[in-house]
Each structure stands twice: as structure tokens, then as C-alpha cells.
Amino acid sequence: MRKLTSTLVAAVALVALPHIALAQRPRAAASGAKNEIGVDLGAAYSHTGSGCTASCGAFGVGTPVDIRWGFMANGPLSFEPRFTLAYLTGGGGHILSFNPDLNVIYRMAKSTPRKGMYLTGGLGFAIANASASGTSSTATQLSLNGGVGKRIPMESNAWRVEGFLRYNFENKGKLIPSSFDIGARLGMSFWR
Amino acid sequence: MRKLFGGLVMAALALSLPATVSAQRRAAAPMGGAKHEFGIDVGVAYVKPQNISGGILIQTPVDVRIGFVPSRGNMMWEGRLTADINTVGGTTRYLLTPGVNVLFSNTPGGHRRGMFFGGGAGLVLADGGAGSGTAVQLHAGVGWRKPYESAAWRYEVGFQWQSDNANIGPSSIAIGGRVGISLWH
Numbered sequence: 001m002r003k004l005t006s007t008l009v010a011a012v013a014l015v016a017l018p019h020i021a022l023a024q025r026p027r028a029a030a031s032g033a034k035n036e037i038g039v040d041l042g043a044a045y046s047h048t049g050s051g052c053t054a055s056c057g058a059f060g061v062g063t064p065v066d067i068r069w070g071f072m073a074n075g076p077l078s079f080e081p082r083f084t085l086a087y088l089t090g091g092g093g094h095i096l097s098f099n100p101d102l103n104v105i106y107r108m109a110k111s112t113p114r115k116g117m118y119l120t121g122g123l124g125f126a127i128a129n130a131s132a133s134g135t136s137s138t139a140t141q142l143s144l145n146g147g148v149g150k151r152i153p154m155e156s157n158a159w160r161v162e163g164f165l166r167y168n169f170e171n172k173g174k175l176i177p178s179s180f181d182i183g184a185r186l187g188m189s190f191w192r
Numbered sequence: 193m194r195k196l197f198g199g200l201v202m203a204a205l206a207l208s209l210p211a212t213v214s215a216q217r218r219a220a221a222p223m224g225g226a227k228h229e230f231g232i233d234v235g236v237a238y239v240k241p242q243n244i245s246g247g248i249l250i251q252t253p254v255d256v257r258i259g260f261v262p263s264r265g266n267m268m269w270e271g272r273l274t275a276d277i278n279t280v281g282g283t284t285r286y287l288l289t290p291g292v293n294v295l296f297s298n299t300p301g302g303h304r305r306g307m308f309f310g311g312g313a314g315l316v317l318a319d320g321g322a323g324s325g326t327a328v329q330l331h332a333g334v335g336w337r338k339p340y341e342s343a344a345w346r347y348e349v350g351f352q353w354q355s356d357n358a359n360i361g362p363s364s365i366a367i368g369g370r371v372g373i374s375l376w377h
Contacts, residue, residue, distance in 0.1 A: 037232070037343075037373065037375060039230070039232050039253060039256050041275075046280075055281045058278055058279050058280040058281070059279045060276070060277060060278035060279070060280075061275065061276075061277045061278075062274075062275050062276040062277065062278075063256055063273065063274065064253040064256050064274070067232050067253050083252075084252065085251065085252045086249075086251045086252075087248070087249070087251070088239075088247060088248070088249050089247045089248045090239070090244075090245055090246055090247020090248070091244070091245050091247065154377070155377055156376075157375075157377040188230065190230060190343070190375035190377065191342075192340070192341050192343040192373075192375065
């Protein structure tokens with residue numbers, strides 16, 4: 001009888017073990033995702049404001065626009081940094097371009113962090129630095145942007161389309177004119 | 193009684209089997225049947241154009257890379273692209289760099305972890321405002337994928353040669369690497 005009871009206990013332990021092992025695994029990416037990472041194709045019409053007298057409009061298309069790395073939140077508000085970086089040195093000089101941006105994303109009533117409409121707004125800087133022959137110069141331009149977008153689920157990821165407006169402030173000291181951009185970006189979001 | 197307990201034990205074992213198998217599987221995979229590997233990287237390279245002193249280039253995002261994950265085999269195709277087209281000041285300028293890479297995984301981890309060898313070719317289609325031109329790029333390297341939750345870090349080092357073109361510039365070589373994140377869908 002003792003042997004039988006031991007065997008039964010062992011069998012129950014065997015049954016329970018895999019479930020315990022499964023329960024100890026980290027949550028699946030979909031439900032417990034911490035970041036939304038994405039790249040986009042962007043298109044925008046730009047219009048230069050201050051100081052422009054002719055050919056003030058421009059149109060641009062490009063990919064990748066930037067890297068966006070969103071931090072998931074339980075509430076409707078979440079933060080999404082975006083950035084690009086390019087640095088080239090040689091011949092005794094260098095050129096640096098760094099464009100950090102921080103956007104806030106507010107998801108609409110029926111939306112979830114993975115699908116549906118959202119509103120976004122953010123603040124960014126376009127920082128350029130160049131040096132040649134021992135002379136260095138830096139210019140910074142501040143920008144504000146706002147937009148509306150939608151995430152459309154596709155298997156374990158989502159398409160993300162966003163229309164935006166951006167205003168780039170004038171930097172009088174560095175002779176950088178103000179301008180505004182109106183455009184859209186279409187890309188893919190991944191969660192991890 | 194013995195038969196009854198014996199039957200119970202057998203039933204318990206039978207019940208445990210599927211769960212045991214399931215638990216022994218590698219962790220999930222939102223990518224179990226992933227078809228594509230998407231990635232973005234930071235690139236660092238020493239670039240040396242012909243007859244011009246070389247320099248360091250750091251850039252992110254480098255390009256968009258989309259890999260087509262095969263259901264079997266150790267060879268995988270990967271497309272890479274950057275595009276920049278603008279019409280500032282009434283003049284159209286563009287830079288397009290489409291490329292194709294082939295990756296050979298060198299480990300049992302397949303295309304999700306471990307070491308791989310890669311090589312490929314690409315085009316540089318550019319018009320800086322003074323005329324359009326096309327250059328060819330060839331590159332090769334070795335890399336590693338290191339799983340990171342449902343994604344993976346990807347490290348790659350290698351070299352690249354670019355042909356010369358009157359409207360693009362002299363031929364150049366680049367030696368460097370890229371570090372980025374890969375995500376599957």
C-alpha cells in the first residue's frame with residue numbers, strides 16, 4: 001500500500017511539474033511587452049517661413065525616418081522617444097547631426113496599446129555640429145509636432161500609420177529659418 | 193485495488209505527457225513560425241575613399257533590413273533599403289541604396305541565435321543636384337544573434353567596397369560593424 005501511495009504521489013508530482021515550469025516562464029511578448037519598436041517610411045511637404053522669398057516649398061520621402069522606441073504603459077498615456085544620429089569625421093574635421101525627440105502618445109477611448117487610434121504630440125531638437133580647420137560651429141533648432149495615428153494589428157505585430165504637423169522654430173543667431181512640415185509616416189511596430 | 197492504482201498512475205502519466213513535452217519546448221516564439229526578421233541598427237565604420245584621407249562614420253538608423261526566414265535550411269535572404277528623396281529649392285535630389293544579402297547560419301540555433309556569415313551586393317542610386325549616378329556596393333561579414341526576450345540583439349562586423357562614379361564620388365572601402373535589434377513576425 002505504501003508503495004502504491006508513493007507511486008501516486010510521484011505521478012501527481014509528474015503531472016504538476018510541467019505546469020509549474022510553464023508558470024515560471026516570462027509572460028508572452030504580446031501580453032507583457034515593455035517596448036514598442038518601429039521604423040517607418042515618411043513623406044512630408046515642408047514650407048520655409050521666415051526669410052524665404054522664392055522656392056519656399058519642398059517635398060521629401062525617405063526611409064528609415066528614425067528609430068522610435070516606445071515605453072508601454074497601463075494607462076492611456078505613454079512616452080515614445082525617437083532619434084537619428086549621424087557622425088562623420090575625417091580630414092581633421094567632423095560633421096555631427098543628432099535629432100532627439102520625445103513624443104507623448106494618448107490612446108483613444110476604445111483603443112488598446114496594440115491597436116486603434118491615438119493622438120500624439122512631442123518636442124524635438126535638431127542639433128548640428130561641424131568643425132573644419134580648428135573652427136567648430138553648433139546650431140540647434142527646436143521643433144514641436146502633433147499628429148493622429150492608428151495601429152492596425154497584423155499577426156503578432158501591427159502596421160502604424162500617422163499623419164503629423166511639425167513646426168520648426170527659427171534660430172536667428174544661426175540664420176536658420178522657421179518652417180513647418182505636414183506629412184505622414186507608415187511603418188511597422190514590434191513589441192518585446 | 194492494485195489494478196485501480198495502476199490504472200490511475202497510467203492515467204496521470206498520460207495526462208502529464210503533453211504538458212511535459214510542451215514545457216520542454218524552447219520558449220515561445222511569437223516567432224515560432226516567423227516569416228520575417230526586421231531590424232534596425234547603429235553602424236560604426238572606418239571609411240577610406242580613394243585618394244582622400246579616411247574617417248569614422250557613425251549612423252543610426254543605418255537602413256531597414258527585412259530577412260525572409262526559411263522554414264528549413266541554413267541559408268536566408270535579406271533585403272536592405274534606405275531611401276531619401278527631396279525637392280528642396282525646386283531641385284530634386286535623391287539617394288537610394290537597395291541591397292540584397294544572403295546569410296548562412298553556422299549554429300544549431302538556426303536564424304534566431306548564434307553565429308552567421310553574410311555577404312551581399314547593393315546599388316547606390318544618387319543625384320545630389322549636379323547629375324545622377326549609380327555605384328555598386330559589395331560587402332561581407334560575420335555576425336551573431338543573441339536572444340533578448342522575444343527579440344534578439346544582432347552584432348555584425350565586416351567590410352564593404354563601393355565602386356566609383358563621377359557624380360557620386362571615388363571608390364571607397366569601409367571596415368566596421370553594426371549593432372542592432374532583430375524582431376520577428
